[in-house]
Amino acid sequence: MRSNRVGWLMLAPTIAILGIFGIVPFLYVLYVAFHQWNPFGANPYMIYNGADNFRRLVFDNEFLTSIAFTLKFAFFAVVSEVILGYLLAQLFMREFPGRGLFRTIHTLPLIVAPIVVGSVWRLMTTPSIGIIPYLLKSWFGYDLNIGRDATMAFALTVIMDIWHWTPLVTLTLLAALVSLPKEPFEQAQIDGANRWQIFWHVTLPMIRPAILATVFIRLMDALRTVDEVWMLTGGGPGAATRYLGLHIWKIVFPKTDYGYGSATSIIVLYLTLVMCWLLYVALVARRDQKRPS
Amino acid sequence: MKHELRMGLAALAVSLMTSVMPAKADFWSDAGAKYKGVTLHGVTESTPPSNYIKDVLAPAFEKATGIKVEIETTSWDQMYDKAIKDMEAKTGIYDMVYIEQDIIYAYLARDFLVDITKSLKDDPSLKAPEYDETHFTTFANYFKNADGDLFGIPMEAFIKLYLYRTDLFNDPAIKEAFKKETGKDLVPAKTHEEYTQIAEFFTKWGKDHNLELWGTTAQAHTGHPASWYEFFESIAPTFGVYNWGIDASKNYSASVANGGTMNSDKAKAALKYWLHLRDIAPPESPASTWTEVGTTFAAGRAAQGLVYGENAAWIAADAEKSKVVGNVGVALPPLAPGVMEDAEAGKGYIGYYDGGAFGLPVTSKNKEAALLFLQYIGQDSVQGDWAVAAPRITNTATYDDPKVIEMDKKLNGYYTMLKNDGKLFAGAPPYPFHAQVREATAPIFYKILLGEVSSDDGLDQMAAAAEAELKNLGYRK
Known part of the structure; x- marks a missing residue:
């Protein structure tokens, strides 16, 4: 009984912080989501409107388009980051001259604020001024214009995200690889397994928890990306890079449609949870069920 | 004696002045003392x-x-x-x-x-x-x-004014080439047709002479409200479409059907004119906001353009930032017939x-x-x-x-123009729902810029979207 009290006491600050900064704002957003509230409307006060905001979302083409673009962005960014991150982690497992320096340089993007990353990429990609359009034009005769080319704008947001966040994946997977015991690998080599078989049947299952944790973190981040993309493309051209985070930002801040923005946020949170749960079921739960007892 | 008396009075006056002056000069320190x-x-x-x-x-x-x-x-x-x-x-x-x-x-x-x-x-x-x-x-x-x-x-x-490059406009070879091609003298445009002609000429001139030079600027970002503002606040008024085409006196109508002008023939002509200029402007234009337009002009990449006056000084006078120092002329924006008369009568305006x-x-x-x-x-x-x-x-x-x-x-007379002609320009309309209507219509506007929807259909859709948003906000009954 006494130890329980001490336990709760120790947990109290965390629970208080979580409550104040997590649960209370969430409940408030939930409350606002059931109201029409635009402070610059003819009636600037909150008016209860039931589930109207949620109903409106179902028919909102901009929102639905935004979901599609965000999922596409998250898929390409996260998959590329995991593959690249794993390859780089494997590279850093080996000894080669300048490994320490290369690892440090490779990690540098992580310490740059997203808004700065967006600004730098914008400078590098601005037509006629940026170095990337210049090089592409000089070397391949290709005119890169992210103000007009929706596909390239989308691709650049993915590349920028990969550049920024792959080091995080590398570090996580490197930590997982370093901590693996040597025996299973030696056993597999003795049994005559080739490199692919070792990777598929030994390495991958053993680092699966680290990969999953990384994928969850990166997926959630990718689904709520705002500042980098806002700086690079402003969501354009058109709506090509108006991802969910940016979409919500535009509803809540410039448009000041707090009720609708809150409802959108709640739905996006729900979608994120569902996606993570589906991923968990697909990659962990099923495999655990198949495992012989 | 008289001289001494004069000297004495002068000394008294000086001492009185010096005792009074600090009291006035010290207002700031006295008033600020309480809030130090x-x-x-x-x-x-x-x-x-x-x-x-x-x-x-x-x-x-x-x-x-x-x-x-x-x-x-x-x-x-x-x-x-x-x-x-x-x-x-x-x-x-x-x-x-x-x-x-x-x-x-x-x-x-x-x-x-x-x-x-x-x-x-x-x-x-x-x-x-x-x-x-x-x-x-x-x-x-x-x-x-x-x-x-x-x-x-x-x-x-x-004011957002019409800037042009005096070195180019006064270049004898260019003037001659322009005259030969168009039969007109190369002078700042007064009409949209003249402006387009000059823009087309300089874009071609830049291309023919392998120069990084285009005929006009265009604030035409495809994902930033700067493009929306350029059209509704700087281009549409010069065609006689005022207050973003929304008429507050007619139940906040935007569409022609309800009494607005957002999708009027004039608005559609204005948009076509501007989209053409965008197409012959420097390649960075689809990624340009108000800042980049100033930079483009200062870099000597455009022969003329509509530029916010806040950038005019550094473009014209700061050699560290601008390549066109001493070569910047100012003029009123080109206008459609009747717009100047509207502005002078207080019924409209010629720019922002x-x-x-x-x-x-x-x-x-x-x-x-x-x-x-x-x-x-x-x-x-x-x-x-x-x-x-x-x-x-x-x-x-x-x-x-x-x-x-x-x-x-x-x-080149920017302040004089501000003083004498400032009254012909106007700020944004007195609506409390700027960002809301802008954000409701801007996605369609960006689609027009990308060619995903025609300019005519796009303006029809924008007028409908503006009215829907105004109804949602409670202004339109």
Whole structure:
């Protein structure tokens, strides 16, 4: 009984912080989501409107388009980051001259604020001024214009995200690889397994928890990306890079449609949870069920 | 004896003057003494006039009063985010906020701002001797309520004007080539047809001579409201489409069917004209906001263009930033027939008169000290140097300042144009729903820019979207 009290006491600050900064704002957003509230409307006060905001979302083409673009962005960014991150982690497992320096340089993007990353990429990609359009034009005769080319704008947001966040994946997977015991690998080599078989049947299952944790973190981040993309493309051209985070930002801040923005946020949170749960079921739960007892 | 008497009287006069003068000069230190140690926080857009406040006026005020002033200069979007959030949540972080002319109606509707006129009347001890509301130009009227009370101290005011390269327009070879090709003299355009012809000529000239030169600028970003603003505030009015095509007197109608003009034939012609210019403008135009347009012109990449006046000084005079120093001419924007007559009769306008003021949020915790600062930046005595550093004029006396007259020559008469023709331009319409209507219609506008929807259909859709949003906001019944 006494130890329980001490336990709760120790947990109290965390629970208080979580409550104040997590649960209370969430409940408030939930409350606002059931109201029409635009402070610059003819009636600037909150008016209860039931589930109207949620109903409106179902028919909102901009929102639905935004979901599609965000999922596409998250898929390409996260998959590329995991593959690249794993390859780089494997590279850093080996000894080669300048490994320490290369690892440090490779990690540098992580310490740059997203808004700065967006600004730098914008400078590098601005037509006629940026170095990337210049090089592409000089070397391949290709005119890169992210103000007009929706596909390239989308691709650049993915590349920028990969550049920024792959080091995080590398570090996580490197930590997982370093901590693996040597025996299973030696056993597999003795049994005559080739490199692919070792990777598929030994390495991958053993680092699966680290990969999953990384994928969850990166997926959630990718689904709520705002500042980098806002700086690079402003969501354009058109709506090509108006991802969910940016979409919500535009509803809540410039448009000041707090009720609708809150409802959108709640739905996006729900979608994120569902996606993570589906991923968990697909990659962990099923495999655990198949495992012989 | 007479001489001695004169000398004595003169000495008396001098001693009287010296005893009176410090009392006036010391107003700031006397008034500031009560608030010594206070730190005022302001947020504004990072523009040349705002940077001058941050770098020059704030330190000078601090020296005079002992009141510290911290000015945060940030992007346009961030500035509004911060200011509105602060006033909405009543956190009282900011003691001064930048009020762009087009947001004042929304702020007044929400009672966000302190009535400066009334506050100074209620507490005369705060009234600075050199500050006088009547010294402001008529631009200050945008920041007054129906009773004529002022809610913001004007700190920048400029028109979006037609800039052209005098070196190119006066080049004999170019003039001759233009005459040969068009049969006309190369002079700044007065009509849209002339402007288009000049733009096409220079874009071709640049291409033929392997130059990084195009015929016009275009603020045509495909994901930023700057393009929306260029069309509705600078292009559409020159075709006779005013107030964004929304008619408040007709139940806030935007569509022609309901009495608006957003999708009128004039608006459609204006959009086609502008889209063509965008197509022959430098390649960076689809990624250009107001800032990049100034940069493009300063880099010598455009022969002519519509550029915000706040950038005119550095483009024309700052050799460290601009390649076209000494080669910048100013003119009124090209117009469709009847628009000038509308403007002169007060029924319309020929372009955008932009600017802003510094306001005092009702949520400020240091209102009295902030009032002192606002008066400090509103005095006539600080205006001359400010106008030279950043081309903005908010006080009538500034036009006669020798430094400003000198600068006006370098700018080829920009200040004279502001003084004489400023009345032909207008700020944004007095609607409290700017960002809301803009955001409701901008996605369709971006689709037009990308060619995903035709300009005619797009404007029809925008008019419908604007009306739907106005209904949702409760303005349209």
